[in-house]
Amino acid sequence: MPHQLIKKVAIVGGTHGNELTGVYLIKKFQKFPHLIERENFNTLTLIANPKAVEVCIRYIDTDLNRCFQPEDLQNPKLINYEQMRAKQIAQYLHQEKVDFIIDLHSSTAHMGVTIILNNDNCFLLRLAGYLSTVNPLVKILQYSQKQKPSYLRSLCELGLAIEVGSVPQGVLNGYFFLQTELVLSQILDYIQNNNQGIKQPIYNSFFIYKQLETIDYPRDEQGELKAMIAPQIKDYEPLYPNSPMFLGFDGQEISYQGNSTCYPVFVAEAAYLEKQIAMCLTIQQQVTLSDDFGE
Amino acid sequence: MPHQLIKKVAIVGGTHGNELTGVYLIKKFQKFPHLIERENFNTLTLIANPKAVEVCIRYIDTDLNRCFQPEDLQNPKLINYEQMRAKQIAQYLHQEKVDFIIDLHSSTAHMGVTIILNNDNCFLLRLAGYLSTVNPLVKILQYSQKQKPSYLRSLCELGLAIEVGSVPQGVLNGYFFLQTELVLSQILDYIQNNNQGIKQPIYNSFFIYKQLETIDYPRDEQGELKAMIAPQIKDYEPLYPNSPMFLGFDGQEISYQGNSTCYPVFVAEAAYLEKQIAMCLTIQQQVTLSDDFGE
Numbered sequence: 001m002p003h004q005l006i007k008k009v010a011i012v013g014g015t016h017g018n019e020l021t022g023v024y025l026i027k028k029f030q031k032f033p034h035l036i037e038r039e040n041f042n043t044l045t046l047i048a049n050p051k052a053v054e055v056c057i058r059y060i061d062t063d064l065n066r067c068f069q070p071e072d073l074q075n076p077k078l079i080n081y082e083q084m085r086a087k088q089i090a091q092y093l094h095q096e097k098v099d100f101i102i103d104l105h106s107s108t109a110h111m112g113v114t115i116i117l118n119n120d121n122c123f124l125l126r127l128a129g130y131l132s133t134v135n136p137l138v139k140i141l142q143y144s145q146k147q148k149p150s151y152l153r154s155l156c157e158l159g160l161a162i163e164v165g166s167v168p169q170g171v172l173n174g175y176f177f178l179q180t181e182l183v184l185s186q187i188l189d190y191i192q193n194n195n196q197g198i199k200q201p202i203y204n205s206f207f208i209y210k211q212l213e214t215i216d217y218p219r220d221e222q223g224e225l226k227a228m229i230a231p232q233i234k235d236y237e238p239l240y241p242n243s244p245m246f247l248g249f250d251g252q253e254i255s256y257q258g259n260s261t262c263y264p265v266f267v268a269e270a271a272y273l274e275k276q277i278a279m280c281l282t283i284q285q286q287v288t289l290s291d292d293f294g295e
Numbered sequence: 296m297p298h299q300l301i302k303k304v305a306i307v308g309g310t311h312g313n314e315l316t317g318v319y320l321i322k323k324f325q326k327f328p329h330l331i332e333r334e335n336f337n338t339l340t341l342i343a344n345p346k347a348v349e350v351c352i353r354y355i356d357t358d359l360n361r362c363f364q365p366e367d368l369q370n371p372k373l374i375n376y377e378q379m380r381a382k383q384i385a386q387y388l389h390q391e392k393v394d395f396i397i398d399l400h401s402s403t404a405h406m407g408v409t410i411i412l413n414n415d416n417c418f419l420l421r422l423a424g425y426l427s428t429v430n431p432l433v434k435i436l437q438y439s440q441k442q443k444p445s446y447l448r449s450l451c452e453l454g455l456a457i458e459v460g461s462v463p464q465g466v467l468n469g470y471f472f473l474q475t476e477l478v479l480s481q482i483l484d485y486i487q488n489n490n491q492g493i494k495q496p497i498y499n500s501f502f503i504y505k506q507l508e509t510i511d512y513p514r515d516e517q518g519e520l521k522a523m524i525a526p527q528i529k530d531y532e533p534l535y536p537n538s539p540m541f542l543g544f545d546g547q548e549i550s551y552q553g554n555s556t557c558y559p560v561f562v563a564e565a566a567y568l569e570k571q572i573a574m575c576l577t578i579q580q581q582v583t584l585s586d587d588f589g590e
């Protein structure tokens with residue numbers, strides 16, 4: 001099977017209007033387009049939620065990055081700002097024949113530089129292996145296959161998000177701006193070399209984190225928080241059975257009741273409080289690529 | 296001169312509705328009031344901006360913590376939500392004869408545990424010396440005397456803020472929750488011992504940071520940012536003349552033009568982007584207390 005050719009890449013920022021890393025990177029690329037130009041494919045840039053960017057909030061009516069389920073895009077009854085915007089974006093990327101999407105995000109959790117894959121497409125896994133090889137900061141997170149694809153990046157089979165943090169909402173963080181720019185440039189280089197059929201250095205074996213489930217805060221009958229996340233909990237660090245997970249306002253520790261070690265991510269993500277998510281649990285999995293994997 | 300007696304202390308959270316450290320500490324104290332009870336003075340607790348807390352935003356109409364100028368409190372034309380709320384709070388704390396205010400805040404800047412004093416009242420400076428002695432994490436920040444007092448804490452001569460960070464807006468951070476609770480408890484202990492005339496251990500000499508000026512981001516003619524804060528800039532670390540201060544989106548560094556070393560604080564505070572503040576500059580100053588200072 002020949003290597004997969006990528007002809008057009010969309011780089012998207014401002015899917016959440018208060019995640020300024022992506023917003024200002026897109027503005028920079030729009031001013032200095034040579035930074036994202038490569039020889040054998042085209043790129044386009046997009047501010048996904050301009051109204052939310054303007055007022056520096058996550059969204060106007062509803063979270064844009066949950067509006068891309070195929071049936072929702074077809075549903076004429078969904079007409080609020082983000083629902084309409086999702087339809088426009090889907091149509092635009094389809095018309096432009098975009099076959100690879102990179103969506104730029106930041107998290108208030110200490111996620112470092114995380115590449116989020118929606119699926120286990122073999123091209124994406126090879127790219128993940130490449131990034132793990134050339135960039136020691138990169139972690140690979142794979143969303144559950146059970147989830148319906150509702151993310152902007154799920155408009156293509158080849159879609160990913162770059163999620164950096166901790167970056168507070170509304171903050172332009174220079175360090176993570178530069179890290180995002182670097183890993184984005186590494187992705188574009190990989191695509192260019194892949195298009196030319198050039199073999200690229202890849203560890204045959206690397207780790208990914210697979211999303212298992214989300215955990216809400218302990219709450220009382222009124223839905224009020226009864227506890228905060230235990231200060232020991234860190235993104236991508238092992239959480240062992242019976243070790244502290246929450247610290248109650250009454251001083252009592254609440255421990256993790258699972259049977260096996262997991263790795264929390266999105267720990268205390270500000271935007272997930274309203275989604276009743278204190279953290280997401282993942283398992284660490286070793287991926288081993290065969291030499292002809294995906295080719 | 297006898298030591299100053301404190302009879303009633305107000306502990307305030309939620310002056311900014313998305314700074315959850317203070318909000319949840321106040322809720323905890325309201326549920327477990329013995330935690331803030333002391334022998335020889337009374338305490339009261341207050342959620343300053345309940346409407347903003349409810350929707351987890353900084354404010355509804357205007358920043359509550361800029362509404363406490365005496366002339367504004369007297370001005371019948373100022374009737375938006377926070378302006379009215381400021382008048383209610385001022386009246387309430389006056390009726391209750393509160394003579395010490397502790398206002399709980401968090402910042403998206405890496406401020407650690409900062410005690411902010413509005414003035415150089417000698418009682419506050421002795422307390423600052425005490426906290427510097429018993430708590431190695433504490434830094435003391437003194438606001439400019441030139442500024443008009445518009446903060447909630449400026450309703451009393453004896454007022455301070457505890458400002459912790461980095462805590463993203465909308466995040467309940469366990470580590471800084473516990474640190475705030477600790478330093479608050481140390482302040483209450485100091486007040487109790489002071490009321491009893493007990494001498495407390497104080498280094499005679501400690502550092503404070505005095506606010507000099509605020510610095511905006513470099514902007515173009517349309518007011519758009521042209522640069523981000525240079526990643527080297529850290530809160531409370533020295534910024535030398537001609538060293539990098541901003542990094543332009545065109546790749547050019549913009550250096551600090553001042554003549555003497557300063558110490559930036561509130562570096563990339565999310566809430567200050569709209570106030571056109573990228574950071575505040577301070578000078579480091581050694582305070583030496585004489586043995587009978589303030590007594």
